[in-house]
Amino acid sequence: MTTDKYTTETITDVRPWTDSLFSFRTTRDRGYRFVPGQFARIGVRDPHTDETVWRAYSIASASYDEHLEFFSVVVPGGAFTSRLSRLREGDPILVERRSYGFLTTDRFESGRDLWMLATGTGLAPFLSILHEFETWERYENLVLVQSVRTQSELAYEELIGSFDKSEYYAAFAQKLRYVRIVTREPVPGALRDRVTKLLASGVLEENVGLKLDHDRSRIMLCGNPEMVEDSRKLLTGRGFRVSRRGDPGHLAVENYW
Ligand code: NAP
Numbered sequence: 001m002t003t004d005k006y007t008t009e010t011i012t013d014v015r016p017w018t019d020s021l022f023s024f025r026t027t028r029d030r031g032y033r034f035v036p037g038q039f040a041r042i043g044v045r046d047p048h049t050d051e052t053v054w055r056a057y058s059i060a061s062a063s064y065d066e067h068l069e070f071f072s073v074v075v076p077g078g079a080f081t082s083r084l085s086r087l088r089e090g091d092p093i094l095v096e097r098r099s100y101g102f103l104t105t106d107r108f109e110s111g112r113d114l115w116m117l118a119t120g121t122g123l124a125p126f127l128s129i130l131h132e133f134e135t136w137e138r139y140e141n142l143v144l145v146q147s148v149r150t151q152s153e154l155a156y157e158e159l160i161g162s163f164d165k166s167e168y169y170a171a172f173a174q175k176l177r178y179v180r181i182v183t184r185e186p187v188p189g190a191l192r193d194r195v196t197k198l199l200a201s202g203v204l205e206e207n208v209g210l211k212l213d214h215d216r217s218r219i220m221l222c223g224n225p226e227m228v229e230d231s232r233k234l235l236t237g238r239g240f241r242v243s244r245r246g247d248p249g250h251l252a253v254e255n256y257w
Helices: 079-085 120-130 133-138 195-201 203-208 225-237
Strands: 006-016 021-027 039-045 052-058 067-073 092-100 113-119 141-148 176-182 217-223 251-255
Touching (some): 006 067, 039 067, 039 079, 052 067, 052 079, 052 120, 067 079, 067 120, 113 120, 113 225, 120 217, 195 203, 195 225, 217 225, 225 251
Parallel strands (some): 113 217, 217 251
Antiparallel strands (some): 006 021, 006 092, 021 067, 039 092
16 A cells, blocks of 8 residues: 555565674665665554554665665564564565655765764665765765674675775775774774774774864764764764754764664
8 A cells, every 4th residue: 555654665685694684675666765874764564463563764775776775683572673574575565755864964064084983783874875976976085884793793794895896986986994893703804892982092093094083074973872872972072063954063973773
């Protein structure tokens, strides 16, 4: 069924990353518009009660893709995500016609380096932003920090590492600095401390090879709400300002749950 508020789409692909992390794709209504970094509201019907439960999910796919892609964790004891994780190709899923959220690069003016700091599934909006050509054209450097607990949770690592092999992005690919943080086991080449600690100590900047600077840096935070809050405090303590409507600053944030 399709209404003024939502359309009924179909799951076209499900990709498990670990026992509790998976991505899925759906068909996309031709009229569905979003700005990379925004989230969709998706609805899943409970077959027993026939009730629909809605949740917000950041869109991981590009604005020009014909499909929509989402990245999810199975929340232990969570009815919605466990139901979602059981969906298979061909199953229906509802997508609200409106897209939401302000984790978008149009919140910023000027700036030369775009820093994208993600924990867990908070990576999703940055994948969409990274697939926007304008992002690569507009910034001199793109810094993507992905923090996960274990190596197996480094979802999309291959895709992120393959921009230089892409026909479309190869010319820009040297702009990307990809930092992996794996907090609960040693992984060669990855950092081990939490992103907040790495920010506070200056080790993140050292590792990236760029300084956080009011003129140059525009910073986006997405993921664990405590990480977002603690990083926001750290950065506002260093004089970075959160962007507001009509008042562009240095920071854009999204709590992932
Ligand atoms: P997570 O616990 O958020 O950890 C992901 C990464 O973020 C890890 O490297 C972790 O480091 C780091 N981290 C956690 N808290 C931090 C903080 N305060 N400051 C800096 N870094 C921090 O893992 P997740 O797999 O994304 O999610 C874990 C659980 O959160 C899920 O199992 C689920 O219960 C819940 N969750 C719920 C939703 C929802 O929609 N309700 C969505 C996502 C996740 P450490 O290893 O040091 O902790």
